[in-house]
Each structure stands twice: as structure tokens, then as C-alpha cells.
Amino acid sequence: MISEAIQTALNKQIRIEGESSQIYLAMASWAELQGLEGVAEFMYNQSDEERMHMLKLFKYVNERGGHAQVSQLNAPSLEFGSFKEMFETLFKHELFVSESINELVHLTFENKDYATHNFLQWYVAEQIEEEAQARMILDKIKLIGDNTAGLYLFDNDIKQISAAAQAAGSTL
Ligand code: FEO
DSSP: OOOHHHHHHHHHHHHHHHHHHHHHHHHHHHHHHTTOHHHHHHHHHHHHHHHHHHHHHHHHHHHTTOOOOOOOOOOOOSOOSSHHHHHHHHHHHHHHHHHHHHHHHHHHHHTTOHHHHHHHHHHHHHHHHHHHHHHHHHHHHHHHTTOHHHHHHHHHHHHHHHHHHHHTTOOO
């Protein structure tokens, strides 16, 4: 059985993962309209992964005798400036998610909820991977600069990054 405090915190994280899914879906749409097919595919996959993160928490809350809640989500931005700015936004968002997971882990210690603490280790590991991959993508973008041919190659490259992440069951 989870405590009221842990249930509230987990439901907050459920909302954050749901909002993450919507943010990446909006990025997918924006990238698709820019003709960045590879980036769009990557973002569609990313959106699906975030929904999976949300559902994993959702099922855990109910399994532990709590009540997983569906909340109203904040609407994401629809414009992202440039694809570089879009990936910077993604990176910052992932840092925010990592911070939120850290706070959640801390709360489980304070509440002596070691089952939830153990469950959350999957998210801790996931955030390490997500941050690392976002950093790697931003490094690639810096190398491209304003080079149009480089952008074309990047768009192709990111398809492979996306496919590899999916095959490994990992996410950005
Ligand atoms: Fe579920 Fe990308 O954090």
C-alpha cells in the first residue's frame, strides 16, 4: 500500500510524463512540416516512449492500492524556432524530468517506501540515458552549424539513432 504523499507525488509524475509525450508529439508535427522526416520520426517515437513511461507509473500506483489519476495536461508550444532550438528545449525538458524523478526518489526515502524506491530505479537509469543521448544529438548539431548538406545528413542520422534506441528498448 502506498501512502497518500507518495500517491500524490506519483500522480504528479504521471502528469509530467503525459505532458512530455504531448510536447514531443508537437515537436514531431513541427519537424514534419519543416520536411525533417527523420527528426519527425524520432519525435513520434519519443512521444510513444513517454506515454509508456506514464503508463508504467500508472499501473504501479493501482497495483500498490492507490488510484492512478488522469489529469488535465498543459498544452505544449507549437512552434520551436529552429531544429537546434527544438533539441535544446528537449534537453532542458529532460533535465527537468530528471530533477522531478530525483525529488520523487528522495521522498520515498523520507517515507521509508523502499518498494517505490526500488521501482523508481528504472526511471533513474532511463534519465541518465536520455540526458546522454540528448547531449550527443546537441553535439552533432553544433558540428553541422548552418551547413544545409549537414542538416540533410543529420536528418538521416537521427533515423538510425531512433531505430537503435527502439531496438535497445531505450529512449531519449
Ligand atoms: Fe520520461 Fe523523457 O522522460
